[in-house]
Structure formats: structure tokens, C-alpha cells
Amino acid sequence: MTTPVTVGVLALQGDVREHVAALEESGARAVPVRRARELAAVDGIVVPGGESTTMDKLLRAFELFEPLQEAVRSGLPAYGSCAGMILLADRIAGGIEGQRTIGGLDITVRRNAFGRQVDSFETDLVVEGVPDSVDRPVHAVFIRAPWVEEVGPGTQVLARVPSGEAAGRIVAVRERDVVATSFHPEITGDLRLHRLFVQIVSDRG
């Protein structure tokens, strides 16, 4: 048997436990990351959903901002959901004054793009890289979610909202080994996106 990869979940704020559980079920060893030395020991990192402005502040307070930025720049595979997508974006629209991002994806992300909390919604998506998602779509839950307003030439669009007011909006992207989704697969029990990320991490090994 091959040794499972170790995937860290940034554990400063947000839905950490759900990601840890989904990663473990996807065959990885999942560990919470709060310190630079813990970050140094993982093969990939998940940045969970939560509140990107709070996570930005906590990253600085825990002296993790630069180490995480450096790690992702150096090629550490990363997956961000919702607030995590915001943190992995190179550019942000609708952020608060002084809000910074780790970056890693050549995209502009718009915070709270779909509207307010009450406007949170669910839809079924075809996601590139999830091979059977045409027949068995990914059920996507959006909670005060961002969307991707602009992608660079090297960024692959994995999913768009299929219909309704936000039809065509980009909600999942990949660039090299960095993946981000506007929605929260960690809370639906559908492991396919976590499996995709664990595969990306394993392939690098």
C-alpha cells in the first residue's frame, strides 16, 4: 500500500472540520494547520470557507501569511472553497479596505457577488475534471459566495452557473495545482472535488 498524502487544512477560522473529514474520506491524511512549522510538513493545503477578511487578519496574527504565500508560489498544491477562493485569488473586487490575499490564481474574484446571506442558493453543476458530472452533476451550495470575474490566460474554467440570474458566472477554476470553488463541496457529502484535489497532491509526490 502506498503512504497516503498529507493535506493540511488552514485552521484559523471557517469550516475546518468538514474539510478534514472530506479529505480523510478521500484517502488523504488530513491535519489542521495553524503554525508555519505545520505548514512545512504538508503535501497540499486546503483553505476553507469562512470569512476572508477575518482569515486575512488571523493569517497575519499567526505569522502565516508570508509562509503560506511563499509555499503556494513555490508550487504547494492548494484548494480553496468560497472564502478560500478569495484568499487564493491574485486580485479581489469588493474587498474591504486593506484586505490582502495570498494569491496563486491569476483571477479577479468578486466578494459576496451573488448578494446577501439570504440570497445563498444551491444548484447542480457540471465540473470539468469531475468526469461523470455530466450524468451526475455536482450539487453546489453557495453561501455569500464570490464568483470569478476575470481569468488570466493560464487559468482553466472548471464550472459556470448553468441558469438563472447568475448564468454563465465562473464558480470553479484551476491553474497548475491550485483549485478553487465558489461553493462548498465539504458540506454536501459529495467527495469528488476533494478526491480530485487529493489526486492532484498525489500526482505531485
Ligand SMILES: NC(=O)CC[C@H](N)C(=O)O
Ligand atoms: N461561505 C463563505 O466562505 C463566505 C465568504 C465570505 N463572504 C467572504 O467574503 O469571505
